Amino acid sequence: xxDLLDTVNGYVFSNALVxxxxxxxxxxxxxxxxxxxxxxxxxxxxxxxGEKSPSGVSSFQAxxxxxxxxxxxxxxxxxxxAIAFGGPxxxxxxxxxxxLGASTSYVECTLGQVYKTRDDLxxxxxxxPAYYLSRAMAHTRAASAFKVYGLVFAxxxxxxxxxxxxGVQANSMASAMSGAWxxxxxxxxxxxxxxxxxxxxxxxxxxxAFASVVVPFMAVVYILLALIIVFANAGxxxxxxxxxxxxxxxxxxxxxxxxxxxxLWGVKRGVYSNEAGQxxxxxxxxxxxxxxxxxxxxVQAFAVYVDTLFVCSATGFLILSTGAYRVFxxxxxxxxxxxxxxxxxxxxxxxxxxYAQAGFDTLWNGAGSTFIAVSLAFFCLTTIIAYYYMAExxxxxxxGRFNTIEIPGIxxxxxxxxTRILQAVIxxxxxxxxxxxxxxAWVLGDIxxxxxxxxxxxxxxxxxxxxxxCLRDYERQKKSGLDPQFDPIALGIRGATFWENYDPSTGxxxxxxxxxxxxxxxx
Numbered sequence: 001x002x003d004l005l006d007t008v009n010g011y012v013f014s015n016a017l018v019x020x021x022x023x024x025x026x027x028x029x030x031x032x033x034x035x036x037x038x039x040x041x042x043x044x045x046x047x048x049x050g051e052k053s054p055s056g057v058s059s060f061q062a063x064x065x066x067x068x069x070x071x072x073x074x075x076x077x078x079x080x081x082a083i084a085f086g087g088p089x090x091x092x093x094x095x096x097x098x099x100l101g102a103s104t105s106y107v108e109c110t111l112g113q114v115y116k117t118r119d120d121l122x123x124x125x126x127x128x129p130a131y132y133l134s135r136a137m138a139h140t141r142a143a144s145a146f147k148v149y150g151l152v153f154a155x156x157x158x159x160x161x162x163x164x165x166x167g168v169q170a171n172s173m174a175s176a177m178s179g180a181w182x183x184x185x186x187x188x189x190x191x192x193x194x195x196x197x198x199x200x201x202x203x204x205x206x207x208x209a210f211a212s213v214v215v216p217f218m219a220v221v222y223i224l225l226a227l228i229i230v231f232a233n234a235g236x237x238x239x240x241x242x243x244x245x246x247x248x249x250x251x252x253x254x255x256x257x258x259x260x261x262x263x264l265w266g267v268k269r270g271v272y273s274n275e276a277g278q279x280x281x282x283x284x285x286x287x288x289x290x291x292x293x294x295x296x297x298x299v300q301a302f303a304v305y306v307d308t309l310f311v312c313s314a315t316g317f318l319i320l321s322t323g324a325y326r327v328f329x330x331x332x333x334x335x336x337x338x339x340x341x342x343x344x345x346x347x348x349x350x351x352x353x354x355y356a357q358a359g360f361d362t363l364w365n366g367a368g369s370t371f372i373a374v375s376l377a378f379f380c381l382t383t384i385i386a387y388y389y390m391a392e393x394x395x396x397x398x399x400g401r402f403n404t405i406e407i408p409g410i411x412x413x414x415x416x417x418x419t420r421i422l423q424a425v426i427x428x429x430x431x432x433x434x435x436x437x438x439x440x441a442w443v444l445g446d447i448x449x450x451x452x453x454x455x456x457x458x459x460x461x462x463x464x465x466x467x468x469x470c471l472r473d474y475e476r477q478k479k480s481g482l483d484p485q486f487d488p489i490a491l492g493i494r495g496a497t498f499w500e501n502y503d504p505s506t507g508x509x510x511x512x513x514x515x516x517x518x519x520x521x522x523x
Contacts, residue, residue: 012446013268013447025103025277026100028100028103032103035106035298036099039298043302059295061211062284065207069387070273071273071383080352086265088244088320089262090265091266094316098274108129108276111282111293113290114136114488115286116498125286128157129153129279129282129459131397132282132459139495150397157279163426166388166430167432169380169430170380172353172376172438174433179353179373180370180373189432192430196381207388211386218379219306222375232362233362240320248266257329258329270312271449274304292504319341319359322359323341323344325340333350360372395418399418466491469491486504487499
């Protein structure tokens with residue numbers, strides 16, 4: 001089974017996907033005139049300002065929901081793995097995929113807002129790749145093909161977010177906490193399930209409220225403490241920057257042979273961490289209450305910066321400035337050691353959180369394992385919660401196929417039962433991941449990320465045009481001194497059925513609910 005999974009992972013997360021992520025990001029950057037640079041100030045303003053309603057969360061809550069999915073074990077264990085198998089140069093490629101990926105995130109998250117809908121069972125906003133893949137082309141001859149495309153993405157996302165990805169987070173959390181405190185992974189898995197059950201059963205509002213408190217607090221604390229370590233080793237920073245850039249392009253003799261690995265692992269772990277193009281961000285973006293889709297697209301573009309340029313960079317500089325790393329040949333811990341930062345890292349330290357733990361121990365000896373364990377506990381917990389929300393959103397999409405059933409109560413019964421089954425599955429996946437080996441968990445996680453990224457990036461390359469129309473419309477209205485309001489009909493955007501009946505200026509439907517046609521299955 002292990003050989004089979006490795007083979008599947010080799011095809012799914014191949015070099016082709018790596019270059020697709022980079023190429024798509026560059027293309028979207030050019031098409032949007034580098035929106036990730038031009039609109040940084042507006043991103044920050046929108047992040048701190050926003051409305052919420054009984055149906056939608058605020059822009060900030062949507063951002064934190066998105067960050068809950070982005071900030072997880074990839075920001076600690078993932079960065080360490082990228083350095084171990086790709087060398088210090090992997091950090092440069094993580095930055096590159098974050099910079100380019102910010103434009104990708106803008107496109108996919110704006111599409112998520114344009115084609116969102118109101119959940120027929122809960123009244124909450126729902127959206128994501130499955131929705132825009134099926135709706136954006138509904139008026140064309142390719143409508144049937146894209147309906148199937150949307151269904152496939154929904155099924156893959158339920159598999160990835162409900163089964164494959166939670167195990168990676170649970171495994172890293174359990175490993176760190178077990179190493180720090182000697183607690184059995186089984187105990188950690190069960191305790192995690194209890195906390196998760198309380199949050200996810202409360203629905204999107206409770207998830208948003210939880211994320212809006214926990215994510216900013218832990219991210220800020222982690223970054224500040226990591227920066228204290230880096231400042232304590234400030235004299236090493238110029239040399240580290242030189243090493244990162246030289247090894248990224250094979251200019252350093254010690255890492256010249258693994259420049260390909262630097263690109264692969266930097267992009268691979270960068271995408272895993274910031275999730276730009278993976279299709280996860282649009283789910284949270286669609287839940288926001290905004291007057292124009294571009295608003296949330298810009299906010300979510302900034303989320304990529306927060307994840308990679310802030311949190312991942314904090315981990316990378318922590319590890320490199322303290323010398324708590326080893327670089328292996330052949331992308332395996334069994335390979336020859338090409339370089340190591342110093343003798344502080346224990347000889348038996350496994351690739352992963354132990355690198356960051358050792359880095360913290362250089363200043364606060366003995367405290368590193370506890371701090372990383374606590375950080376991972378919060379980061380991984382919020383990420384699993386975000387995964388559940390995405391899996392549930394795609395379940396709602398699939399259940400939309402039953403909207404034509406006329407039997408009283410059957411849709412609500414089907415929806416409630418299937419939701420409880422999904423909750424049980426993801427909770428079981430958490431326990432299984434906690435007691436699995438790290439290698440098994442990461443292989444499954446990479447397959448999940450890769451499958452979603454392939455489907456989503458190809459889809460948004462085809463469907464990107466409405467995102468640019470939204471951007472131009474938003475910038476035009478801002479230039480005129482207006483608070484931008486979205487009208488898809490005026491922009492020639494078809495399939496945005498929610499917005500066609502919604503008045504952004506009042507936050508209400510233009511047509512009274514009783515006079516509207518009954519909602520149909522997602523197209």
